[in-house]
Amino acid sequence: MRKIYIKEEVCIGCGLCEVYCQLQHASVHDLIKAFKKRGPRPLARARVEAKGNLSFSVRCRNCDEPQCVYACLTGAITRDTESGMITVDEEKCIGCCTCMLVCPLGAIKQDKEHKKMIKCDFCQGEETPACVANCPNEALFCVEYEGAEKKVTAEIPSPV
Amino acid sequence: MEKTERIKYLIIGNSAGGIGAIEAIREVDTSGTITIVSDEPYPVYSRPLISDLLAGKRTIDKLNYRPFDFYEQNRISTIFGNRVTKLDLTNNTVFLDSGQKIGWDKLLLATGGTPIVPPIEGREAGGVFTFTTLADARAIDDYIRQKPDANAVVIGGGLIGVSVTESLLNRQVKVTIIEMKDRILNVILDEKTSSMEDKAVRDSGAEIITGHTVSKINGNTHGEVYGVTLDNGSVIPCGMVIIAIGVRPRLELVSGTDIRVNRGIVVDKHMETSIPGIYACGDVAEAYDFVYRENRLTPVWPNAYLGGRTAGLNMAGKETDYPGGTNINSMKYFGVYIVSAGMIVAPDTTYDEIITNHEDIYKKLILKDGLITGMVFSGDVDRAGIIYNLMRDRINVESFKQSLVTDDVGLLSLPEKVWRNRLATAPVVNGIENSIN
Numbered sequence: 001m002r003k004i005y006i007k008e009e010v011c012i013g014c015g016l017c018e019v020y021c022q023l024q025h026a027s028v029h030d031l032i033k034a035f036k037k038r039g040p041r042p043l044a045r046a047r048v049e050a051k052g053n054l055s056f057s058v059r060c061r062n063c064d065e066p067q068c069v070y071a072c073l074t075g076a077i078t079r080d081t082e083s084g085m086i087t088v089d090e091e092k093c094i095g096c097c098t099c100m101l102v103c104p105l106g107a108i109k110q111d112k113e114h115k116k117m118i119k120c121d122f123c124q125g126e127e128t129p130a131c132v133a134n135c136p137n138e139a140l141f142c143v144e145y146e147g148a149e150k151k152v153t154a155e156i157p158s159p160v
Numbered sequence: 161m162e163k164t165e166r167i168k169y170l171i172i173g174n175s176a177g178g179i180g181a182i183e184a185i186r187e188v189d190t191s192g193t194i195t196i197v198s199d200e201p202y203p204v205y206s207r208p209l210i211s212d213l214l215a216g217k218r219t220i221d222k223l224n225y226r227p228f229d230f231y232e233q234n235r236i237s238t239i240f241g242n243r244v245t246k247l248d249l250t251n252n253t254v255f256l257d258s259g260q261k262i263g264w265d266k267l268l269l270a271t272g273g274t275p276i277v278p279p280i281e282g283r284e285a286g287g288v289f290t291f292t293t294l295a296d297a298r299a300i301d302d303y304i305r306q307k308p309d310a311n312a313v314v315i316g317g318g319l320i321g322v323s324v325t326e327s328l329l330n331r332q333v334k335v336t337i338i339e340m341k342d343r344i345l346n347v348i349l350d351e352k353t354s355s356m357e358d359k360a361v362r363d364s365g366a367e368i369i370t371g372h373t374v375s376k377i378n379g380n381t382h383g384e385v386y387g388v389t390l391d392n393g394s395v396i397p398c399g400m401v402i403i404a405i406g407v408r409p410r411l412e413l414v415s416g417t418d419i420r421v422n423r424g425i426v427v428d429k430h431m432e433t434s435i436p437g438i439y440a441c442g443d444v445a446e447a448y449d450f451v452y453r454e455n456r457l458t459p460v461w462p463n464a465y466l467g468g469r470t471a472g473l474n475m476a477g478k479e480t481d482y483p484g485g486t487n488i489n490s491m492k493y494f495g496v497y498i499v500s501a502g503m504i505v506a507p508d509t510t511y512d513e514i515i516t517n518h519e520d521i522y523k524k525l526i527l528k529d530g531l532i533t534g535m536v537f538s539g540d541v542d543r544a545g546i547i548y549n550l551m552r553d554r555i556n557v558e559s560f561k562q563s564l565v566t567d568d569v570g571l572l573s574l575p576e577k578v579w580r581n582r583l584a585t586a587p588v589v590n591g592i593e594n595s596i597n
Contacts, residue, residue, distance in 0.1 A: 006583065049570040056583065058571060067545075070180070070469060071462035071488075074206040075225035091222070094212065097541055098462060098490040101499045104582050106543030106570065110497075 001084030002122070003145040004132060006056045011048075011139035013055030017131035018044040024123050024130040043111055045120040046131050057131065057140060059120040060107040062086050068099035068108060077117075083125070084145075090116050164253055166263035167195045167237075169475055172244050172254070172413070173270030174198035175207060176461050177442030179226060180468025181268050181475065186234050188476035194236045195262060197254070200293065201241035203228060208461060210297035211323045215330035223294065247413055249435060266437050266475040269414065269425060270468060273407030273443035273459050275320075280403075282377030287385040287400045291324045292407060300324075303400060304331055310399025311335070313388050315374050317344030321404035322357065322493050325366050328402075335366040336396055338388070340373045348489045350504045352522055353538050360494035377401055407459055409444040422446055424457050429481045431471035439475060441467030450484030450552055451502040451533050458487045483552070490541070499541045501548050502526070503534030516565040523565040530558035543569055549582075550574070 019031075026034035026042035035041055046059040066086050068077050076092035077099055079085070088108075095115035099108045108119045123129040132140045169185055171178045174196050182194060205223040212218040231238050239256065246255040253263045275290035277283060287310070289300050304310070312328050314321045317339030325335045337344065343354045344361065361368060369390070376389040387397040409424035420426045420434035424446035431439050431447060441447070442464035449456040463485030473480040488501040503526045506513050511533065515524045519539070525547070526534035532551035537544050547564050550557055555578060557564060563573040571579040 008583075047570070049572045051572045054572070056571075058583070061583075070465045073208040073461050094209070096208070096490050096492060097497065097499060097544075098488075099545075100541060101488060101490050101501065101544050101548055102462065103545035104549040106546045108545075109542055 001062065001145055002142045003062060004059060004120075004122075004129060005141055005143055006058075007139050007141070008054065008056035010137045011055045011057060012137055013048055013050040014136060015048050016134050016136060017046045017057045017140060018048055020130040020134040021046045021120075025118075040113060043109070043118060045107075045109075045118055047106075057135075058105055058107060059131070060086060060103075061105060063104075067102040067104070071098050071102045073098055083122075085122055086119070087121065088117055088119060090114075093117050164251075164261045164263045166252075166265070168192035168265045169194045169268070169472075170254065170262060170264035170266070171196040171268045171270060172198075173268075173272055173442065173444075174200065174204050174238075174240065175270065175272055175442065176225075176464035177270035177272075177445075177468035177471075178268065179204050179230075180465040181270065181439075181441070181472030182234055182236060184469040184472030185476045188473060188478045191235075192476070194234070195239060196231075196236055197239045197242060197244055197256065197262075199241065199243040200295070202294070203231065203238075203240070205294055207292070207294075210291070210294055211327045213294070214291075214297045214301055214324070214327035217330070220294075220298075244413060247417055249417055249419070249438075252437070264437075267439065268468070268471050268475065269419075269433070269438065269440040269444060270442045270464070271410045271413060271444045272464075274410040275403065276405045276408050277403050278405065280315075280374055280377055282379050282385070283403070284383075285377055285379030285385040285401075286383050288377060289400065289402050291320050291402055291404055300328075300400070300402070304328075304333060307399050308332075311397075312400045312402060313338060313374070313396055313398040314402045314404055315388075316340075316404035316406065317368065317370070318347060318404065318406055319345065319489065319491070320406070321402070322361065322491075324402050324404055325361060326364075326493050329364055329366060333400075336398070337361070337366060337368045338372055338374055338390065338396075339368065339370045342370050344368060344370070348487065348491075348500050348504060349498065350500075350524065350536050352517070352524070353498050353500070353536055356496050356522075356538060357491075357493060357498070360496045364494050374401075407443060409446075409457065409459075411444065422455070426455060427467075427471075427482075430474040430479070431467055431482055432474065439471040441471045448482055448484040449486050450554065451486040458485045460485075460488055462488060486552075488548070496538065497541050498536070498538040499544050500536045501534065502532070502551055504536055505534075514561060514565055521567065525561065525565060527557070527561060530556040530561075532557055532564075540567065546571060546574070546582075550578075 021044040022042040074092045076089045093116045111118045204225045206225045209223045243257045244254045275292050311334035314337045317337045328335050345354050372390045374388045375391045378387045425440040427447050443459040446455045470482040486502045490499045506526050512527045521539035524536045
């Protein structure tokens with residue numbers, strides 16, 4: 001499966017990853033319409049954190065041991081066996097936030113309007129997700145990640 | 161003597177724990193025979209969703225926790241609607257109420273909990289229910305259809321009691337909750353958040369009576385409930401009673417065997433009982449709680465799955481430690497969002513509490529010696545998982561604890577070593593404390 005990684009040393013904290021994530025998940029792919037004219041703003045599934053000169057962009061990492069999948073009360077959160085992605089079945093999700101309580105990255109949030117949990121969906125199968133495609137400094141990039149499901153007691157990989 | 165069928169992995173109980181075990185076993189062993197037995201006559205359903213079913217928000221075909229072809233896809237043989245009546249530990253054999261006998265190589269006891277029904281006079285009357293299974297929800301649903309004017313007394317203001325209250329109010333049933341302690345949800349919420357829920361419940365039209373118990377359920381000559389009498393002698397007329405005091409481990413199969421039991425079945429870090437080859441998980445098991453650092457009952461769905469998963473991996477020969485669980489709850493009753501985990505109030509003065517509280521936002525941490533031992537968040541529960549995982553991984557937060565209750569808490573609230581680790585990967589079954597501390 002492909003995973004999104006971050007080089008925080010070149011992230012300038014501009015927030016464009018959030019903006020293009022919002023746009024990608026809006027009902028209309030026009031910035032003005034999506035942000036100004038069509039009801040509530042779409043929600044970003046990525047989050048920029050910044051402190052002084054340090055910044056990075058955070059989203060679901062599709063963990064090898066996905067606590068959200070294990071904790072989900074309804075079976076809405078599963079790993080797609082083909083793509084390896086953790087997905088939320090909106091019909092089954094009751095928006096109870098149990099997944100949010102166990103996610104070590106804080107990468108799942110609640111869509112309060114629809115009372116569903118949302119997370120990075122890799123732009124629904126796009127080759128290059130919107131956040132990566134629009135990162136002005138290539139701080140975000142995709143890497144093919146092998147054997148995600150095979151590992152049970154994964155070693156801690158060296159930090160990005 | 162007739163030959164007993166022998167199964168490699170026998171699982172008793174078809175809910176979160178049993179399914180967690182199946183999924184784990186199949187990651188390791190794709191061909192070993194698995195049989196799952198349950199006295200409930202249907203494929204696995206999400207137990208927490210029975211409140212949505214009773215509320216009329218969800219139909220019965222939408223309760224499934226896994227796809228309907230789950231058992232077929234995983235090559236599981238199912239025995240549903242049959243009860244295991246006896247364990248024979250000498251011959252590794254179970255007996256079912258159908259007369260069938262099944263032998264096992266590895267056995268998982270995932271029998272769950274059973275509702276606590278105190279010996280209140282009149283509890284056998286018609287119209288008296290518990291609320292932990294799909295069958296319970298359907299029985300209450302049928303009863304409401306027959307008696308749409310019946311109002312309800314809910315005995316117990318815990319999670320089950322508040323949950324059934326919300327469902328009943330959705331069905332236009334009037335509800336009075338009787339809570340023995342001085343506040344509802346007292347096991348999982350602190351005073352502040354409990355009072356928020358109290359207000360939300362009352363605003364929705366239910367009544368709450370605290371500090372009292374039901375001493376008698378009153379039935380008429382037809383054996384149907386018409387009211388309850390409280391310990392102070394006052395009488396509340398009602399057409400139905402829901403007993404929602406809590407659950408206790410369902411231990412009847414192991415009582416009288418050599419399997420060690422304390423409050424639940426005692427398991428080690430592999431979720432194995434005192435008898436090698438026999439495992440237990442979920443509401444029936446007393447497994448490691450990382451907050452109290454001892455075995456405890458933590459009857460919540462996520463722990464059942466994780467315990468079942470750990471048991472399954474070990475049963476299939478992949479040695480794996482249970483990362484531990486603690487009492488975690490996430491609730492949204494009557495639109496009030498609250499999450500809590502671990503301790504909810506400081507047990508004594510050796511613990512610190514740090515709290516922020518402004519507008520609708522309330523965040524409280526309980527700490528001891530720099531380690532988080534409990535959390536209660538309301539209003540803004542976003543990113544609560546960042547804090548929960550600090551608690552689980554026993555990371556000392558003394559130097560940055562104040563930043564954890566701010567509105568903009570994030571990974572950058574944590575020391576660099578920790579956020580780098582979080583960004584690189586997520587916690588694994590073996591935990592990460594050694595690499596961080």
